[in-house]
Amino acid sequence: MRLDVEPEEIKIFLEELEEQIQIFEEGLLKLEKEPESFDLLSEIFRCAHTLKGSSYSVGHNTIAQLTHRMEDLLAKLRNKEVKLTADITNILLEGLDVLKILKSDLENEKEEEVDIKPFIQKINQICREKKEEIPISEDKIEKIIEEKENPKTYKIFVKISPQCEGIEIRVSQIFSYLSEMGKIYKSKPTWEELENGEVSKEVNIIFVSEKKKEEIEEILNIVPEVEKVDIELLSEKETVKEEKLVEGKSIEKKEGKISVKKVPSLKGSVVGRSIRIDVERLDALMDLLGELVIDRTRLIQLGTDLESKYEDDSTVIFLNQAFEHLDGVSTELHEQVMKTRLLSIGVIFNKFPRMIRDLSIKSGKKINLKIYGEETKLDKQIIDQMVDPLTHILRNAVDHGIEEPQERKKKGKPEEGNIILSALHHEDHILITIEDDGKGIDLDKIKEKVVKSGLITKDSIDKLTDKEILDFVFIPGFSTKEVAGEVSGRGVGMDIVKANIEKLSGSMMVETEKDKGTKINIRLPLTLAIMKSLLVEVGENIFAFPLFSVMEALMTKKEDVKTVRRKETINLREEVLPILNLKQIFELEEIKEDEEEYLWVVVVSWTDKKAGFMVDSLIGEQEIVIKPLSPLIEKVQGISGVAILGSGDIALVLDTSGLINVVIEEKIRKIA
């Protein structure tokens, strides 16, 4: 459908569509569980109403018609003419689905359109079943006045206080409130005049509404800086005579009903508390901030150098004071900008109730989804990347986790299965868990598959711990073959989920117990771009460990490194800690066998595993800006990017879980 409005308006309309559809769906699903809640019902009624209004004003008649019908149905619910049955919930959900399609068609500028007639017929039928409803003819797309009980026509005069500075705002507020209560036929100033700023302190309106005069008066008096409100009842159900008010729009008479070409919908003209910002602008801000961080570090370093050169020079001292202040300010700036990029994870969590509801109906299983921690905030980038992995994990939980009601009954479990999705903030990272009380992951089946695929012999397999067996689920190509049910992904295995999470410098851990259930823990850093790190030297290179994964750094004697099962380890306070050699992993050149007695070990943790990495020396903690390696260079496993240090040198940023994978793969290669 081609709309005859500015692209900017279409953009705003699309954003509003997205928002309102979301609120509607959420509210409806909640209402299903609490059918008596008047608040929820009112909320979704408002959604339909808002969308109806804005779609009329941009001229999208199909969406207008659709939302109009949905609003009618909701009105009936509100008036208790019908009760909320499963049928009604389903038809409304179906309506939302059609709406989503229409929205995406509009986004993609598709000319042809989904035929909404069948849906309209369905919903009409449901409306009709309860009480006689005047069927609205479906081919007439012109807006017609609802056949309500007693529409009254008023002549309204509003005077705005002479001290008022923002007259346009007050006038739009007046129009806005009136539109919510009825229909503005004519007005002086007209909608166009208002847009052009041609307003005066006097507003005249011909208004049709069922509301009583007192109600309208009350509402209008809420508008600040309104001095006087005069309302005159013209007539009931009379056609409007041509008043000498306006040289405005012509009123057409069509078959005894009055139709108006445009209904002003003024949502958004009231000055609100939030602003929509393009993500690109935020990204640009972040980039600049990254540069600032680098420069600041550089300046501070230079300041320190100067200080050691010109110890008592007062100018140098003042300079360093200024740098200190700059440091404070830029750190604050950093934090504030970070926060703007933070979104509540609820943004993606809220898609899931609907998904689980549909999946459980399809699979015949009873599932209850509980969500906690929707307010937990994450960097937008990370959130975007988490949609697919979380969707996949949840689908798995439904498909392979929760058993069918019969089976659950036999096991003595409640028929309804539980899936708990939660997010919480812990120090400098986020923990997301997905837990189900289903049948757990079948380790024996995995063992079988592994042996069958020839990866490991039957004898060696028995030597592995449960955790190590679980790790196999994450090997590329492993899970895809057997379990590509219709519900879970086709070929999107757990390996890809894990890879996606690790790309975000996160980690994933699985716990499972037969017939008790499965729990998946995902750990993510708060942000990707700017990160606190521990810098180390290894050979000629400088490496950066993400600080949030570093537990400690210690010095140990070379001779304390023992080899256990071909793995180098040390004793860390009674624990055996495997040690990995970065030089080996990265095939770096060995600069002469060290005569050093001691070596440094950085102890790193991810999920529940710990490992130590041998390094030549520690440089220190630094906040770094991570940049990606050029696309022309193939991704190196174990390295998540590069960072420019204050000194101008380049550090390689380590991806700890990627590093471990390098070692695991080597291990498997050696065993097999």
Next chain:
Amino acid sequence: MDEGIRQIVVFELGREIYGIDIYKVCEIITLQKITKIPRTPSFVEGVINLRGKIIPVIDLRKRLNLFCKDFDEETRIIIVEVARNIAGMVVDGVSEVLSVSQDEIKLPSPLVVSSVETEYLEGVINLEEQLIIMLNIEKVLTEKEKGSLVEIGNEVKKWR
């Protein structure tokens, strides 16, 4: 600018003379500290920090299997922009910028003897005693080689 006149940056590689269109060249710098990236093909020298930008640098001589002399005062890095990616190429020396007319650039015939595989060549210019070989720099920087991959584009999107 005249249609049909091309401006070529002329440089030396492994004892031969090469050229590349000037509009592809961002700048030419002297050798600076290159940070090696582990586990990359041998012709990938590493990355450099150019005024805050991370730029990958490849050794063009190694890439094209040419004779590699040690780095010296003549060695330069030519920063090019190819398919919206920026990269640096180590060359043995940059001599001049030449203006040639379009028809002076001939397609490489099988008779042209060059150490470089013909698929990386865009053409040759026969100028007095000199043979200048025009490089197809896009192919050089982006082609998948057996055993080592050099891919464009999607890596960045995936990372973000």
